[in-house]
Amino acid sequence: MTDVPPVADAALAARLQGVLDVPLHRWLGLRLADPADSRAGVVLPVGPPALNNVGVLHGGIVAAVLDVAAYVRLLPELAPDEDAVTHDATCSLVRGVPEGAEVLLQAELVRRGRTLAFLRSDATVDGAVVAVGTVTKSLLRPRR
Secondary structure, three states, X not given: OOOOOOOOOHHHHHHHHXXXXXXXXXXXXXXXXXOOOHHHOEEEEOOHHHEOOOOEEOHHHHXXXXXXXXXXXXXXXXXXXXXXXXXXEEEEEOOOOEOOOEEEEEEEEEEEOOOEEEEEEEEEEOOEEEEEEEEEEEEEOOOO
């Protein structure tokens, strides 16, 4: 069974499934917020794999999944032979997140150029902001 249902663009669906199949993402339980619209972001259920030693969501996990949300948001904008890797990323934690919460991570494409894409990501729990980030992606194209 697949985590990503059939969508109009089979190539996009395959790429999204590839993101969900990353072992870390699978271990954390990361899923699409709306399988029919990747622009809706991703959801992180806060369980034991994501906790720090004081029992709240680990800041490093937050930074990682803000980056994932940015990549998921950028995927529909990429050509089939194009990809992106993180060039720069920042993360600011606003408040702690307890075990059992579900974090919604969404990203906005601020600007896309020929070689770089700039995105802004945020993490919310029940509508309250818990973290914000910026991500710059280097766009990769096949050599011709």
